[in-house]
Amino acid sequence: MNYKVVDLDSYYRKGVYRHFTEDCKCSTSITARIDVTDLAAYSKAKGTKFYINFLYLLSKVLNSRDDYKMNYLWQTNEVVCYDVIHPTQYIFHEDTETCTPVYTTYYEDYETFYAKALEDVEKAKETREYGLDAANHPNWFDASFISWLSYDSLNIELPDGYLYYLPIVNWGKYREENGRLLMPVSVRMNHAIADGFLIANVFRLLEKEISAFCAE
Secondary structure (H helix, E strand, O other), rough: EEEEEEEOOOOOOHHHHHHHHHHOOOOOEEEEEEHHHHHHHHHHHHHOOOHHHHHHHHHHHHHOOHEEEEEOOOOOOEEEEOOOOEEEEEEEEEOOEEEEEEEEEOOOOHHHHHHHHHHHHHOOOOOOOOOOOOHHHOOOEEEEEEEOOOOOOOOOOOOOOOOOOOOOOEEEEEEEEEEEEEEEEEEEOOOOOOOHHHHHHHHHHHHHHHHHHOOO
16 A cells, blocks of 8 residues: 655645635535446446446546545544555345445456456355454445445435545446436545535546446
C-alpha cells in the first residue's frame, strides 16, 4: 500500500475542504440509474458474470481520479491519496441470511481481475464468518450488490463529523424500461472531498467505460 500525503494548503478544493470539516461536517450521495443493456448482453455472449464485470469497471472508474482514492488517517491527522484502491465485495449466504466481506485486489488487467475476483467469491461461499478486517485493509472501498431490489433511492448514514473519505457504492437489480436495462447505483462520499460534480462524474465515467468495454 502506497500513498501520498495531501498538502491541504495547496489542495485545489481547500476552501470546500475547510468548510465541510469545520462548519458543516456531512456526507453526500446520489442514486441514479445507468444503462447496462450492452454490459448484460456482452456478459451473456462471453459467458462471464455480469456482477464481476461491473465490479471491474467500477473499480477502474474509482481508480481513474485521485479524488476517489483519498482517506483521512486519524492516527496521524493526515489526508492521504492512495496509489490504488480495491473493492470490498460482499457475498450473501442464503442459508444463514448473513454476508461475508471479501477483500478483492484490483488489477488493471481485466482477465487477471476477473479470475481473482471469481476465486475470491467461490472461497467466500465456503465460510459463514463475517471476517471484517478493515484495519489491515485501509485502501479498500465498499462495493455492495443489493440483489433483491431495483430500488429508487438509498442512503448510507455515518455519524456527523466522521471523516471517512473512501467511496461507498451500492447497486441493485437492473430492470427493463422502454426496451433498455437500467440499474440503480448509489455513490456516497464525504462532502469534504467530493461534491455533486465529482459524484455525478462516477456515473458518467461508468457509462463511458461500459461502452468502451463492450466495444472490444
